Amino acid sequence: MEPLLKVENIEKTYDGKKVLNGISFEMEKGNTKVIIGPSGTGKSTLLRCVNRLSEPEMGKVILDGQVVLDKTVEKEPRIDLNAIRSQVGMVFQNFNLFTHLSVLGNVTLGLTQVKGMKRKDAVERAMIEIDRVGLADKKDAYPALLSGGQQQRVSIARALAMDPKVILFDEPTSALDPELIGEVLQVMIKLAKEGMTMLCVTHEIGFARSVADEIIFLDEGKVLAHEPPEQLFSNNSSARIRTFLKKISELYGGE
């Protein structure tokens, strides 16, 4: 079977420094993959390269048979990037909600503006997702008056409403107070179990252990390991990986 998402040999340079140095991986539909690795190692950059919010110099990305990026050919075919991006959800560390819009407004904006849905249908669709993240009673609230955990759940609903083929999470719980992390992780675990395809940068080892099909360990722009959690967390991993895992379990209290 063709993988849902195929990322091949991505290279990205910032200021003469190779931030991503030949990254390849594939995701099956319904998979959850977790990306971990030290700070500044290119995790966020990699996610942004998947939907071309950052432009890599080399590599190829295929989503569900559609070419998203192809630097292997002289002349790339015409690609409707906005159409592609509307199929790739993205959840950010800082939520990035639209502050002038209510919860409902945040979730419907993409539906009316990108998908061209009628207002009434958009509201109906949005309410399903808002309910799914447990915020139906907050639908008219504005972002500034919500807790961090609630804001992040809204941003997940915003991504879900677009009916994405895959959702990219970039450290969705890193900006949250410890007591708010759980409510966001619960939503993510539920999504993973319901069969959503998810690519998550996170240091929540508990989450990685319980729902990730595979973990990608990124280090200095390279994939150092790509294996199921049991294997990565076993003692057979390289010293580099074990040191890092020990450090984050101290920091995030994962173990």
Add this chain to the structure above:
Amino acid sequence: METSSGLMIIWESWPMFLSGTITAVQLCILFLGVGVVVAVPVSLSQIYGGKSLKFSASVFEQVFRGLPALVLLFLFYFGLAELDVSPLVAATLAMGLRSAAYQSQIFRGAILSIDSGQMVAARSIGMSRIRAIKCVILPQAIRLAIPPWSNEFANMIKDTSYVFVVGIIELMRQGRYVVAGSFGNALLVYSVIALIYLFLTYCGLFLMGRLSKKLAIPGFASAGAAMERI
């Protein structure tokens, strides 16, 4: 005896004051309107434009902010005399573009104060850059711009008085006519005019404050900040 006859003359000249006031308000709206229409693309060019757009927008801003209003008026009216521009057209170009330069700074500041993450989020759900500007950036920028924009309004209602130098019959010029017909009772007449400008400024700022409150979003920007600038 003399003051009372002065008061009499002012009383009898009310149609001139009224017509001057209406003209001042109309000019103010016209100049600010031209200012908004030009300032929004100028500020967007300065932020999102390519090198040459950015450069041209900055040159425009620097020139029109850097020149005195009277110099601009003379340039557009007497300088373009060959083209036979009417006083109103010359005044609208001079004052409107001057206001655009100031307003572009206001809008640029407002846009830049919006966290860039929102643009990224908008692009990530598949919005084009233009759509994101229209649906995400501008609605917030307008709200953030209201308090500084009220300042621009307060300046503009006063600055309409400059255009009497190109022969437009606005409040100041009507005042001169009244003075001429009142045997030189200048103090009284110009005091009335001063009161009218104060009243217009106050009304305008009051309306801006109301608008700001009406558009206020819970937890976002500050409602009523415009009123504090009186």
